[in-house]
Amino acid sequence: MLKIEGLRAEVGGTEILKGLTLEVPTGEVHAIMGPNGAGKSTLSYVLTGRPGYEVTAGSAELDGEDLLALLPNERAAKGMFLSFQYPLEIPGVPALTFIRTALNAQRKARGEADVTAPEFMKLVRLRAGELKMDFDMLKRALNVGFSGGEKKRMEILQMAMLSPRLSILDETDSGLDIDALRIVSEGVNALRGPDRSMLVITHYQRLLDYIRPDRVHVLAGGRIVASGGPELALELEREGYDKYAGAA
Amino acid sequence: MVAVKKTVQQVENLEKYQHGFVTSIEQDFAPKGLSADTIAFISEKKGEPKWMLDWRMAAYERWLALNEPDWAKVSFPKIDFQDSYYYAAPKERTGPASLDEVDPEILETYAKLGIPLREQEVLAGVIGSPRYAVDAVFDSVSVVTTFKKELAAVGVIFCPMSEAIREHPELVQKYLGTVVPVSDNYYACLNSAVFSDGSFVYIPPGVRCPMELSTYFRINAAESGQFERTLIIADAGSYVSYLEGCTAPMRDENQLHAAVVELVALDDAEIKYSTVQNWYPGDPETGRGGIYNFVTKRADCRGARSKVSWTQVETGSAITWKYPSCILRGEGSVGEFYSIAITNGRQQADTGTKMIHLGANTRSRIISKGISAGRSSNTYRGLVSIHPKAGGARNFTQCDSLLIGKTCAAHTVPYVEARNGSCVLEHEATTTRLSEDQLFYAMQRGFSQEEAVQLLVNGFVKEVLQELPMEFAVEAQKLVAISLEGSVG
Incomplete structure (x- = not known):
């Protein structure tokens, strides 16, 4: 699904990603953990094409197609x-x-017909219900005056409605209380499937109790410095990132 | 949002300024320049009574003694008033014509602009499609007015101003110049001297006008100005909704449009006045050409509990200088001003409103949305004035500015005068830049950049768009999109 090789990227002339290599096979959920400033959010922005994030070397492909173009x-x-x-x-x-x-x-970009209003309304009601969202909130201007937790739920609702093949969750757990975390995680888990992949970026192991990753990677100093199974997250929780500080 | 998508498709098929063509027909002109002779010529052409000519001449005398205003935040070279034509009309037209007598070239012009002049076409439209009467003003004359008979059946008078002067002198004499006095300001005074056609509307007591009325202004002739005069009187307990639209060809020279609009609302009457202004804005790169839109619009809420609502969508003109205002004279009268002013390229706009609270318990509401892009300058200038007798007066003002790009400017200049302690005035203002972050967020969800800009802009102006009559709101939304096309590089 996603294949990144030797990716280097800079923001405002400062190199943040320094030769990052990562592969997420179809159907898998991978977690990226790492200390502040390691380049986690930069990775998510580079992959989605945010202006101001300049790729200087390396490649990123989605199903063999050059994403960066x-x-x-x-x-x-x-x-x-x-x-x-x-x-x-x-x-x-x-x-x-x-x-x-x-x-x-x-849908238009993919050459598909518009979703009809009744179909859409039916689906959005269902998904909002699953996320325990007040439907009236969906009639308000997007995210305006929403709490941090409401905004995160809205992100997951959008994800559920757009049903993406590759989802990147950037610190989705921040700002969520324990109940909200559970509900949001259930929403995310419902989207797991054999033809979908996810990249879950987080500081804390906590989220991974709810969204069990297939693989965990440590991002430090702009590169993936360690990879392992879910147990790696527990180890990081115990021992912190000090061990990887030298890698930068 | 279906409308957004539709807008995008339409934009793709359109040139930047789609109304820039010229109609080639033979026209009558007044001799170039401004003099007593020019005024006599115009008055003669229109077959006016002597009182009207005297009124014009008096205005001209006053104008000669006035100086051009210089307080607006706009800059342009001094206008040479002798280097322009003050009257231009399609040839061989005498009196009100039936549609069959109108030059086919002119009919073609309106067809191209999408303005329905054939009543049967309007009537034959899709079921539930809007019906509205049109007065079509081409340079200095009205070429046709539709649905006059139907309107007359309920006592509504809707006709060109020149016809009203001949046919309804008692109404014209009673109201003309009572809202905007002859010497009110430099351009209004000029208008009083040389005005040509505009629309005249009279709604009799208790009548709810059965259809939307609209006037479509078209400047066609080169080196000419348009000086229309519109007068709308809503008698006691009546209601009318009126809309004006404006376009002009693309030319390298600047053309002056100095109109005066006067509205009078008597007891319990309501006038809703909407403007979609799309004069040629000039070349976006060099700033050459474009219309100088120097307009005086004022409403007198003369009667108790009367109401006037101004809604404007200003996207065109090289320079816009206009402040549609309400004099809230009648007790409990209400004034509203909803505005979207968009400047792009090298456009300059200094626009806003004045709410003059004279009567007790008068209320006003101002919602202004300014959008600046390109290298343009956009100023909101407004006055809320509470006079000593206006006890219990209320005003709510909200001025929001949106900046697109880094080379444009937005200014907000609100004036507030309160001379009665029992009034309640609220003022809110915001200035925001269309953020790259918001655009990226929308694009990450699948919107193209143009779609993302339109989505955000439509969100910004929504409060005002929904004040427009439904059928025009769609047009206006389209116009907003076209005006901002290519504004994010």
Whole structure:
């Protein structure tokens, strides 16, 4: 599914990713952990094409196709989704309108017909219910005046509605209380499947109790410095990142 | 959002300024330049009574003594008033024509602009499609007014101003110049001297006008100005919704459009006045050409509990200088101003409103949304004035500015005068830049950049768009999209 090789990227002239190599096979969930400033969010932005993140070397492919040559919306249409660490507010645009228009924009790019209003409403009601979201919230402007936890739920609702093939969750657990964390995790787990992959970025092992990864990678100093099974997350929780500090 | 998608498709098929063509027809002109002779010529052409000519001449005398205002935040070279035509009209037109007598070239022009002039076409439209009457003003004259008979059946008068002067002198004499006095300001005074056609509307007591009324202004002739005059009177307990639209060809020279619009609302009457202004804005790169839109619009809420609502979508013109205002004279009268002003390229806009609270318990509401892009400058200038007798007056003002890119400017200049202690005034203002982060967020969800800009802009202006009559809201949304096309590089 996702194949990254020797990826180097800089922001404002400072190199953040320094030769990152990572592969996420189809159907697997991989976690990326690492200390602050290791380049975790940078990786998510580079993969989704945020302006200002310049790739200087290496490659990133989605199903063998060069991702880096595509616009952010083209990557979205290919099935890439980023759950933002800090979701943006979109004044004046109701969440329902935003999600439906986004879904249809992606479908159009893939040469598919628009989803009809009744189909959409039925599905969005179902998904919002699963995430224990008040449906009236979806009629309000997207994320405007939402709490941190509500914004994160809204991200997962969008993910559920867009049903991406590769989801990147950037610190989705931050700002969530324990109940919300459980609900959001259930929402994420419901999207796991043999043809979908996920990259879960987090500081803490806590989230991985709910979203069990197939593989865990340690990102430090702009590179993957260690990889292992779920037990690696527990080890990091116990011993911290000091061991990998030298790797930078 | 279906509308957004539709907008995008339409934008893809359109040139930047789609109304920039010229209609080639033979026209009558007044001699170039401004003089007493020019004014006599115009008055003669229109077959006006002597009182009207005297009124014009008095205005001209006053104008000669006035100076151009210089307080607006706009800059342009001094206008040479002798280097312009003050009257241009399609040839061989005498009196109100039936549609069959109108030059086919002109009909073609309106067809291209999408303005329905044939009543049967409007009537034959899709079931539930809007019906609205049109007064089509081409340079200095009205070429046709539709649905006059239907409107007359309920007592509504909707006709060109020149016809009203001949046919309804008692109404014109009673109201003309009572809202915007002859010497109110430099451009209004000029208008009073040389005005050509505009629309005249009278709604009799208790009548709810059965359809939307609209005037479509088209400047076609080169080196000419358009000086229309519109007067709308809503008698006691009546209601009317009126819309004006404006376009002009693309030309290298600047053309002056100095209109005066006067609205009078008597007891319990309501006037809803909407403008979709899309004059040629000039070349976006060099700033050459474009219309100078120097307009005086004012409403007098003369009667108790009367209401006037101004809604404007200003996307065109090289320079816009206009402040649609309400004099809230009647007790409990209400004034509203909803505005979207968009500047792009080298456009300059200094626009806003004045709410003059004279009567007790008068209320006003101002919602202004300014969007600047390119190298443009966009200023909101507004006055809320509470006079000593306006006890219990209320105003709510909200001015939001949105900046797109790094080379444009937005300014907000609100003036507030309160001379009665029992009034309640609220003012909110925000200035935001269309953020790269928001654009990226929307693009990550699948929107193209243009779609993302439109989504965010539509969200920003939504409060105002929903004040427009439904059928025009769609047009306006399209216009907003076109005006900002290519504004994010």
